[in-house]
Amino acid sequence: MALGSEIRRLDRAWQNETAWPKRLEWIEIEGLRGWKGQRVEFPFPIVAIAGENGSGKSTIIQSAASVYRDTKGSKYASEFFPKTAWDAVEDASIRFGITEGKEHKIGSVRKPSERWKGNAERPIRAVQYIDLSRIVPVAGRLGYAKIAKSRHKEASATPFDHGRLSRLSSILGAAYSSAKMALSDVDNNRVIPVLQKEGTAYSGYHQGQGETTIAELIQKDLPKYGLVLIDEIESSLHPRAQRRLIRDLASVCRERELQIILTTHSPYILEELPQIARLQIYEAGGKRQLMSGISAQFSMTQMDDVQHPECELYVEDQASQILLTEILSGRAQDLIPRVSINPCGASSVGYQLGIMVHQRRFKRPVGVFLDGDCQAGQGCYILPGPEAPERLVFEELSSANWGDVWVKVGRSVSDVSDACNDAMTLSNHHDWIQSAATRLYLGGNVLWQALCSEWVKLKLKNEDAVAVRNYVEDRLAEFA
Numbered sequence: 276m277a278l279g280s281e282i283r284r285l286d287r288a289w290q291n292e293t294a295w296p297k298r299l300e301w302i303e304i305e306g307l308r309g310w311k312g313q314r315v316e317f318p319f320p321i322v323a324i325a326g327e328n329g330s331g332k333s334t335i336i337q338s339a340a341s342v343y344r345d346t347k348g349s350k351y352a353s354e355f356f357p358k359t360a361w362d363a364v365e366d367a368s369i370r371f372g373i374t375e376g377k378e379h380k381i382g383s384v385r386k387p388s389e390r391w392k393g394n395a396e397r398p399i400r401a402v403q404y405i406d407l408s409r410i411v412p413v414a415g416r417l418g419y420a421k422i423a424k425s426r427h428k429e430a431s432a433t434p435f436d437h438g439r440l441s442r443l444s445s446i447l448g449a450a451y452s453s454a455k456m457a458l459s460d461v462d463n464n465r466v467i468p469v470l471q472k473e474g475t476a477y478s479g480y481h482q483g484q485g486e487t488t489i490a491e492l493i494q495k496d497l498p499k500y501g502l503v504l505i506d507e508i509e510s511s512l513h514p515r516a517q518r519r520l521i522r523d524l525a526s527v528c529r530e531r532e533l534q535i536i537l538t539t540h541s542p543y544i545l546e547e548l549p550q551i552a553r554l555q556i557y558e559a560g561g562k563r564q565l566m567s568g569i570s571a572q573f574s575m576t577q578m579d580d581v582q583h584p585e586c587e588l589y590v591e592d593q594a595s596q597i598l599l600t601e602i603l604s605g606r607a608q609d610l611i612p613r614v615s616i617n618p619c620g621a622s623s624v625g626y627q628l629g630i631m632v633h634q635r636r637f638k639r640p641v642g643v644f645l646d647g648d649c650q651a652g653q654g655c656y657i658l659p660g661p662e663a664p665e666r667l668v669f670e671e672l673s674s675a676n677w678g679d680v681w682v683k684v685g686r687s688v689s690d691v692s693d694a695c696n697d698a699m700t701l702s703n704h705h706d707w708i709q710s711a712a713t714r715l716y717l718g719g720n721v722l723w724q725a726l727c728s729e730w731v732k733l734k735l736k737n738e739d740a741v742a743v744r745n746y747v748e749d750r751l752a753e754f755a
Contacts (some may be wrong), residue, residue, distance in 0.1 A: 276579050278547075278548075279329035279525075279547060281522045281523075281524050281525040281526050281529075282521075282522070282525050282547065282549065284525070284526075284529055285321070285525045285526075285528055285529045286319075286549065287318060288529045288532075288533055289319065289320050294532055295320065295374075295532045295534065296374075296375065296376050296500060296502075296532070297373070297374070297375055297500045297501075297502075297505040297534070297739065297742055298317075298373065298374040298534060299317055299339060299342060299343075299371065299372075299373055299502060299534060299536075299748050300316065300317065300371075300373060300374055300379070301314050301315060301316045301371065301372045302315050302335070302338055302339055302342065302369055302370065302371045302372075303315070303368075303369070303370040303371075303707065304334060304335070304338050304368075304369055305366075305367060305368045305369075305370070305598055306364075306365070306366050306367035306386075307334055307338065307364070308331060308334045308356075309331060309563060310331060310334060310563065311563070313447050313563060313565055314565075315335055315565060316567065317534065317536060318551050318552070318567070318656040319548070319551055319552035320528050320529075320532075320533065320534050321521070321524060321525060321528055321534075321535045321536075321537070321539070321548060321552055321555055322533065322535070322536050322537070322548075322552050322553075322554060323508075323537050323539050323544055323545055323548055323552060323554065324336070324536070324537070324538045324539070324554045325453075325538075325539055325540065325553065325554065325555050325556070325569070325574045325578070326423065326538075326555060326556030326557070326577075326578070327556075327577070327578050329559065330556040330557075330563075331352065331556050331563065332538035332556060333506055333538060334494050334505075335536070335538075335540060335550060336404070336504040336505075336506060336537075337352075337355035337356070337404075337504075338352070338355075338369045338466070339502065339536055340355065340402055340404045340502075340504050341355060341369055341384055341401050342371045342373070342382075342384070342397060342398070343397055343398055343399065343400040343502060344394075344397045344398070344399045344400075345399075345401060345402040346399060346401050347399070347401065347402075347736065348408035348709060349394070349397075350402060351391065352367075352369060352384050352386070352391050352394075353391050353396060358495055364386060364388060365386060365387070365389075366386070366387060366388075367385065367386045367389055368383055368384070368386070369383060369385070370382070371383065373398055373502050375398065375629040382396060384397065398481050400500070400501065400502055401498035401499075401500065401501035402501060402502045402503075402504070403495065403498065403500070403501060403502070403503045403504065403507075404504045405492065405495070405503065405504065405505045405506070406505075406506040407488055407492070407505060407506060407507050407508055407510040407511075408508070412479075412480030412484055412487065413467060413468070413478070413482070413487060413695075414479075414737070415482050416465070418462060418465055419465055419480075421461065421462070421468075422459050422461045422462055422465065422467070423480055425461050427460055427461045428458040428459065428460050428461060429457050429458070429459060429460075430458050430459055431457070431458050431459040431463075432455040432456065432457040432458065432469070433455060433456045433457075433494075434453065434454070434455040435454040435455060435493070435494070439454070439493050439494070439711065440454055442451065442493050442523055443470075443490060443602075444495055445519060445523065446489050446519045446520050446523055447485065447486060447489055448514055448515060448516065448519070449472055449514055450472060450473075451470055451471060451472045452471050452472060452474075453470070453471040453476070454468070454469070454470045454471070454490060455468075455469050456468055456469075456490075456494055456622050457469045457478070459734065467479050468482065468484065468486075468487055468490040468491060468494075469478070469487060470482060470490065470592070472712065476725050483511075483513045483712065484510075485511040485513065485516060488510060488512065489512070489516070489520070490509050495532055497527055497531060498531070498533075499531045499532065499533075500531070500532050500533070501531070501533055501534075501536075502533075502534050502536070503534070503535045503536075503537050504535075504537070504629050505535065505536075505537040505538070506537070506538050506549070507534055507538055507539065507540070508520065508521075508538070508539055508541075508544060509539055509540065509541040509543070509544055510538045514541075514543045517541055517543040517544055517547075518543050518546075518547050521544060521548065521689040521731055522547065540578060542572070542574065542575050544569040545569075545571040545574055546571045550567075550568040550569070550570070550621050551567060551568060551621075551622050553567065553568065553569045553571075553574070553620070554566070554569070555567075555569045555573070555577060556565075557577055560618050562625070562636070564631070566624050566627055566628075567621075567623070567624070568620045568621030568623050568624050569619060569620040569621075569624055570592070570617075570618040570619055570620040570624075572617050572618050572619075573589065573617060573618065573619040573620055573624070576615075576617050582617045584612065584613050584614050585613045585614065585639075585640055585751060586613060586614045586615075586639075586640035586641065586642060586747065586750050586751050587614070587615055587617065587639070587640070587641050587642070588614050588615065588616045588617070588641075588642045588643075588644060589616075589618070589619040589624075589625060589628055589641070589642070589643045589644070589746065590616060590617070590618055590619070590625075590643075590644045590645075590646075590658075591618060591619065591620070591621070591622055591625060591645065591646055592618045592620075592719070593618055594664050594665060594705075594708065594723060595615070595618070595644065595646055595653075595658065595664050596616050597619050597720065597724050597727055598664045598727045598730075599644055599658065599659065599707075599743075600616055600657075600667070600727075601724065601728050601730075601731050601745075602727075602731055602735065602740065602743055603725040603743070603744075604728075605728065605731035605735070605740075606728070606731065606735065606740035606743070606744065607740070607743065607744040607747070610744065610747055610748075613751065614734065614747065619643075622645055622646070622649050625643050625644075625649075625652070625655060626645075626652045626655065628641065628654070628655075629643045629645075629652045629653050629655035629702075630645045630652070630653050630654055631654070631670075632653075632654030632655070632750070633653040633654035633656075635753065639718075639754060639755050640750045640751050640753060641750065642655070642656065642660050642746060642747055642750040643655045643656070645658065646654050646658055646663050646664060647659065647660040647661050647662050647663060647664065647667055647686055648661070648662055648663045648666075649722065656742075656743070658743075659735060659736070659739040659740075659743070663704055664727075665668040665704040665705065665708060666704045667696060667708050667730075668701055668726050668730045669698070669704075669726070669728060670699070671705055671730060671733075672695075672726060672729060672730055672733070672734070673695065673696065673699065675692050675733050675734070676692065677695060678729040678732070678733050679729060680725050680726055680729050683725035683728065683729065684715065684717055684722060684725045686715050686717075690714075690715060691715065693714075693717050694710075694711040694712075694714040695711045697710070697711075697714070698711040698714075700711040708723045708726075709721060733744045
């Protein structure tokens with residue numbers, strides 16, 4: 276799915292060397308909740324970390340919060356990682372690399388024995404740690420029942436300004452006419468969100484949890500140049516609201532030059548961000564892995580408990596997924612029910628998975644196919660042809676006058692030929708499929724599947740088809 280305009284604007288701003296004068300570049304966590312020195316890099320102003328419960332997502336953002344001295348009250352590693360009767364925290368450290376202006380620095384906080392050291396030397400930066408997963412409905416919060424059961428009046432309130440009200444309406448997809456954070460005359464410490472729409476005002480006692488979550492999040496003043504850490508950002512939000520929230524944060528992030536690190540289980544959150552902004556925590560063979568550049572589909576596959584076919588095959592993207600599906604459908608149809616084919620994201624993810632295949636670190640059959648323009652890697656197989664799938668299929672079918680693609684898509688020979696030939700004049704081959712499909716009034720996947728099917732019939736060499744089959748069968752045989 277294409278990135279939204281706010282994310283594209285954020286990306287352009289991030290590339291400016293003078294922007295974001297404070298950046299957390301990376302951290303390395305040692306001796307905390309199973310982490311063993313793996314480096315976590317933050318290459319984009321918003322980074323999403325996905326993984327199963329207990330995989331270590333919260334440990335990353337809590338470690339990041341421990342890196343800085345906050346101007347409004349520091350958070351210490353000892354607060355996030357206390358020693359208890361059941362948890363021994365010794366020989367632990369959080370190393371970090373930061374940028375301040377044009378200066379790059381490396382530092383650490385560490386606990387060699389009983390006490391954490393290095394807190395005083397930490398760099399200064401405004402930090403906000405927000406745990407959305409622990410926002411309790413207003414009626415269930417400690418002390419709030421007393422307010423509801425008593426005779427009370429509104430004592431004071433802080434109304435949302437026009438900008439905050441507009442953001443609230445945009446994220447939740449409803450036209451709110453006003454919003455405020457109110458205090459009662461019974462308790463001047465317990466704040467209650469009050470919203471109004473369609474002429475009716477109602478408090479947090481009667482709001483949906485998603486409304487309360489977004490109202491309280493928007494009410495916060497996110498600090499300029501600050502570091503904002505959000506745990507389980509999708510909590511209580513429907514998919515459209517999740518997408519809108521990321522777009523909203525991208526706008527705020529760009530305006531205030533914030534850095535945001537968040538955790539999620541949601542494909543909708545991941546899809547809104549570029550591949551470099553997605554991290555997946557994954558365990559295989561008892562070892563924790565960190566992969567960047569993942570696809571949303573790959574992330575969900577790793578966290579899904581539904582039974583899958585015998586062998587998981589990973590490719591880079593949807594174009595490769597369709598091409599491999601057509602190769603197997605045309606030349607190894609008996610394997611189709613036994614495999615699932617999923618995009619994993621960048622080729623760097625494929626290389627990491629291939630190493631794990633080579634080292635037999637998966638508990639079930641896994642295979643990795645890289646595009647034809649990639650170099651060979653351990654455990655991987657390169658798809659037929661020396662080019663990216665789009666270039667291979669378009670160029671070879673062009674020499675065959677596009678075969679019977681016109682029959683498969685129900686368009687005239689000349690229309691198919693003109694649309695596909697003109698698409699090939701575009702400099703970026705990733706645009707060819709959609710350009711031709713749009714001109715033919717087809718969905719991109721419909722046209723691409725027809726092209727791949729015809730390429731398999733006319734151009735796929737028998738030895739290449741056999742090699743693909745052998746690679747898949749070898750993966751299955753490893754667990755036979």
